[in-house]
Amino acid sequence: MPRHSHESGIAAVHEIRKKLRLVNSIVTFVIVVLFLVILRYVYQPAVLSPFFLPNISMALITGTVFFLSLIGLYLSKMLSRQTFGIIQDYSSKLESIFHIINVMTEEIHSDILLDKIMDYALSITKSEAGSILLLQGDNKLAFKIVRGERAHSLQDTYVEVGKGIAGWVAQKGLPLRISDASKDERFDPDIDGMKGSETKSILCAPLRTKSGIIGVLELFNKKDRQSYMKSDEEIIAYLAAQAAISITKAQFFEDQKNYEIHITEMMLGAMDTHIAEKHGHSKRVARYGNVIAGALDMPEEQRKKLYFACLLHDIGFLKIKSGDVYKKEEFMTHPVVGYEMIRPISFYSDIAPYILYHHERYDGSGYPSGLKGEGIPLEARVIAIAEAFDEMTSRTSYRDPISFDEAKEELKRNAGTQFDPRLVELFVENI
Numbered sequence: 001m002p003r004h005s006h007e008s009g010i011a012a013v014h015e016i017r018k019k020l021r022l023v024n025s026i027v028t029f030v031i032v033v034l035f036l037v038i039l040r041y042v043y044q045p046a047v048l049s050p051f052f053l054p055n056i057s058m059a060l061i062t063g064t065v066f067f068l069s070l071i072g073l074y075l076s077k078m079l080s081r082q083t084f085g086i087i088q089d090y091s092s093k094l095e096s097i098f099h100i101i102n103v104m105t106e107e108i109h110s111d112i113l114l115d116k117i118m119d120y121a122l123s124i125t126k127s128e129a130g131s132i133l134l135l136q137g138d139n140k141l142a143f144k145i146v147r148g149e150r151a152h153s154l155q156d157t158y159v160e161v162g163k164g165i166a167g168w169v170a171q172k173g174l175p176l177r178i179s180d181a182s183k184d185e186r187f188d189p190d191i192d193g194m195k196g197s198e199t200k201s202i203l204c205a206p207l208r209t210k211s212g213i214i215g216v217l218e219l220f221n222k223k224d225r226q227s228y229m230k231s232d233e234e235i236i237a238y239l240a241a242q243a244a245i246s247i248t249k250a251q252f253f254e255d256q257k258n259y260e261i262h263i264t265e266m267m268l269g270a271m272d273t274h275i276a277e278k279h280g281h282s283k284r285v286a287r288y289g290n291v292i293a294g295a296l297d298m299p300e301e302q303r304k305k306l307y308f309a310c311l312l313h314d315i316g317f318l319k320i321k322s323g324d325v326y327k328k329e330e331f332m333t334h335p336v337v338g339y340e341m342i343r344p345i346s347f348y349s350d351i352a353p354y355i356l357y358h359h360e361r362y363d364g365s366g367y368p369s370g371l372k373g374e375g376i377p378l379e380a381r382v383i384a385i386a387e388a389f390d391e392m393t394s395r396t397s398y399r400d401p402i403s404f405d406e407a408k409e410e411l412k413r414n415a416g417t418q419f420d421p422r423l424v425e426l427f428v429e430n431i
């Protein structure tokens with residue numbers, strides 16, 4: 001019988017309550033029998049006899065009561081053990097769920113995240129196969145993760161919303177638990193048959209966020225039992241709800257990354273067109289900056305920021321008329337103008353100071369603030385070297401390039417005055 005349920009309450013609690021009720025009944029029965037025996041033998045009310053207790057030997061009555069008590073004790077022990085088992089099973093599942101949620105919250109790469117969700121769902125329900133489908137557009141579900149015999153043929157294919165168990169769950173937004181797939185008219189072996197024709201039991205839950213369904217999580221063939229239990233459904237529905245939040249978050253991060261990269265590309269393109277003379281300058285500076293970052297063994301996150309700062313260090317020129325770029329007064333405004341352009345963009349705001357200070361000099365004679373030595377941010381000191389090196393080694397209308405070796409000597413000559421001497425050393429050694 002296909003079943004889907006959305007009654008409230010936790011299945012384990014219902015089961016425990018049922019067992020406890022049984023224990024109570026057994027105890028009550030034993031007490032009532034004992035009470036009747038006492039009544040019969042202490043007060044010997046003629047009225048009660050012979051309806052409740054026939055006038056039989058005391059030994060027999062005592063024996064019976066003793067026997068009943070033993071059975072009662074045995075039954076209640078057995079039931080408590082079962083109850084304990086249910087609680088243990090449930091709490092270990094809860095423990096895994098907490099662990100999974102922690103892991104999911106920290107994962108921002110959606111591919112890895114989906115993989116982890118699938119692994120956990122399979123292990124927590126002891127399923128043979130499974131899949132995660134995500135909604136694309138209004139009525140298509142894409143197989144993002146497929147585990148089982150048909151993993152290769154189904155990966156990245158689509159199904160229509162409404163088709164198969166997965167499509168039904170996506171359409172209705174309800175979990176579905178089926179013990180015999182072949183008897184369910186919604187079952188479509190092409191979509192839900194992750195174990196080929198051997199698909200028997202299915203558990204499927206919607207991936208739902210506040211703004212709607214984003215996909216479904218489908219599991220096939222529970223290993224240790226004939227079919228999925230109510231408690232499996234609850235755990236998976238909960239996991240699916242949390243997974244949906246994490247998936248949306250990861251997708252958001254990816255969208256933002258995509259936006260960040262394309263915005264940067266767009267600005268670099270605009271720069272290259274605006275000052276043709278500086279074509280490719282930003283990317284070369286980023287490469288040189290990376291040489292120093294590598295030599296310094298910079299942490300990944302800091303390295304990434306430095307890379308973007310190198311790419312955008314001269315962005316201020318975009319707001320200076322291309323004819324005026326090399327006029328000293330205008331030229332000197334570009335760090336401040338660039339800083340003001342970049343600072344309000346939240347994902348760039350960290351790198352704005354590196355842009356602002358990239359024309360400071362180690363001896364304090366630079367601009368715009370006249371910062372000195374370590375007072376200049378490390379990243380800005382790196383950009384200063386990378387930028388000077390590229391300017392010396394690139395051809396412009398007013399100057400022929402010099403060789404790498406000559407440029408290195410020039411850097412060394414200015415170490416301690418214009419540049420941070422330690423960074424110059426690292427750059428010259430590693431370029």
Ligand SMILES: [Fe+2]
Pocket residue numbers: 313314334358359387
């Ligand atoms: Fe500059």
